[in-house]
Amino acid sequence: MSKKLIFTAALLSLATPAFAADIIEPAPVVKAPIVPAQIFSWTGFYIGAHGGGAWSKWTGIDPTDPTATWSSATASGGIVGGQIGGNYQISNFVIGLEGTGAWSSVTLNAGGPFGGGAGFNLSLKNDYIATVAGRFGVAFDRVLLYAKGGAAFTRDKYSVNNGLAGPLAGSASGSFNRTGWLAGGGIEWMFVPNWSVRAEYNYMGFGTITEQPVTTGNLVATPANVKLNIQTGTVGVNYHF
Template structure:
């Protein structure tokens, strides 16, 4: 009986005591991450994008007192360009863009005489698109860019009187 009691006490004592071993290494020391400075912005590079919106006009009078409609039109297009940053905060760039216009056929019929011939005449205009090629010069500080822009603009537009 004594042997069972001593054996039970020995098992309980061995199971409750922590195991210690001399060959375990110390826990590794972990350093904080290295300091990363704020990103330096650079505007140099090529870009391409798209846009959608609306085009609205005011009075479309054709000189005879007849006025076409003032409906808004859908506008959508693409633009692409290249910017070059130099000396360290100046930016020089070039951009081209084209916008398509939808539903732009408008016509107005009116009576009158043209070159002495009486009749009914129809004035029609069709604006299909807008385009531009521009250059810019700007000054940057971080993510902001203040610039001036100038260039050439074109309207794909036709008018007819029949």
């Protein structure tokens, strides 16, 4: 019996290292690092183009009609231009500064404060609209809602003739630059990296200035106080650097 026990113990002692060698250690599990999702930011500079419509309202007295009374007239037309600016985002708030310049076809061709009387041919227009304004907005990832306010610039181009011929013919003309204020707002969407589209509305007030046209021939013009406001509605596209 004792020989059998000794023999069995010897076999077990020989088999144990072989059995242990057959146990394969599992490979360690390596977890991929967690990369936080990149947060979109509106910070940076941009340049773009815009187009749309504009509506002007002149209020005043016709300088070529001494019998005229204070009245108002409206005109509309298209605008096409560009913009350049920069944004800086803090949390989900965005502040920025933007400058715009646009060609305008807003033209009044008859009636109103510069009607000139029967038989007169009139053209009164705003041939450009420019602004420099600050922007403040709230970003919802790639969508930005913003308000803006600042300075606005435009020009009244006045031209009229009395429709007569010979020694009775007369005309008046003048260009009058204006500076005013702007308030507006819009929405902008970054639809692909670096490119956004936007829609915007602005109201511009230019107060009252004195306009004195230069006359030729048989036409007299007196200084006239003229007030102006302009509204614009535009859509645009921006490229962000």
